[in-house]
Amino acid sequence: MWNSDDLDLDSYLAFLAYEGDRAPTLETLRALQRAHVLTVRWDTLDSFLYREVRLDLPALQDKLIRRGRGGYCFEHVTLFAAALEKLGFRFTAVSGRVQLGADSSRPRPATHAMLLVELEGTRWLSDVGFGASPLEPIELVDGARSNAGPWPYLLRWQEITHGSPGWAVHQPGDGADGPEGWQVRQVFTENPQYPVDYAVGNHFVASNDRSPFVIRPYVQRLRTDRYDTLDALTWTTEHPGRDRKQETVQPHEVPKLLDDVFGIRTGPDEAELLVRRLADLAG
Known part of the structure; x- marks a missing residue:
């Protein structure tokens, strides 16, 4: 589904300086997420300069790996999903709404890409495309935390938009929608997304006059x-x-x-x- 046949996995892993086990385990996922977040660059230059961002794997590998440019979540997650697929992981892609600075009663579009990875009956949120992303996957249970990076993250099951329940990722701060000392960073549901869905969201983010990445x-x-x-x-x-x-x-x-x-x-x-x-x- 994620066109992993088009991925040069060896080149991608070499770019990450990853030489570990390739078995689809939690340890492998943790190591790959950390390496990806710290190594693959993040920028919105293509949307600002050209109003066009390509998601085909040859273009992504050329841009992010060979040329050393950065990309945003749709690019990162498409590349990471192809790698996980080629390594034998099972996962579901989802879309989230970035909440920082937004009024939860007037939600932003669901244009943040993430993966839910299934391992031995447990699901893990893998968010490699936020820029300041968690350095490890977060178990998909209410109250789960990540302390692997310079800042902690908290995952809660709560009301997210107009009375609808869903998942909310919190980061340190003060916000009305989170517990004391935390603010909501992004919210999401488990509704599966596919490459064609990401293509639609990517088109809006890359080219619409209202996209912050265009202006x-x-x-x-x-x-x-x-x-x-x-x-x-x-x-x-x-x-x-x-x-x-x-x-x-x-x-x-x-x-x-x-x-x-x-x-x-x-x-x-x-x-x-x-x-x-x-x-x-x-x-």
Whole structure:
């Protein structure tokens, strides 16, 4: 279903520097998720510059693996799903609604891609495409937590939209829809999604005038002790337990910043186009 015959699994695993067991076990899933989140880059440059994001595996492998560019959730999850399928994992794809900064009574579209992986009668949420993603899968039970990365996550079964129940991923913060000290990050149901469903969601995110990824670039990089974002021309760095650092950069500084801080390579023509578009945006 996820076109794993088109995936060069050896090249993907080599890019992750993964040399572990390839059996479809929880240990393998944990190691692959951690490696993917920390290695494969995250950006929305294609939607901002071209209003087009391709999800076919040859294009994804060329972009994310060979050229060292980043992508967003639909790209990450399509690539990861093909790898899991080729390794023999059983899973269901789902879509979620990002809740941060949103009013739960007016939900955003379900345009965040995730996987529910089945292992020995237990299901695990594998979310590799958020940018600041959990470094391990989270067991799909009410109250499950992840503490593997620099910030913890909490999974709850609760009301998510207009009285409907579903799953909510929480991160530290203050929000009306979560317990004290937590805010809802994204919500989702277990309704299965297929590649054609992701193609529809991806088209909206990549090309619609109302998509936040069309109107400005957004770039993320998570490390075990640091989280960097570039939102248009605002560069923010966070370390666990410390105040965030924020500064404004100039358009001509962005290509070097992408390479030095985010590990994202842009060719000369693309860098020139990006600087020009950022200058127009700033103006």
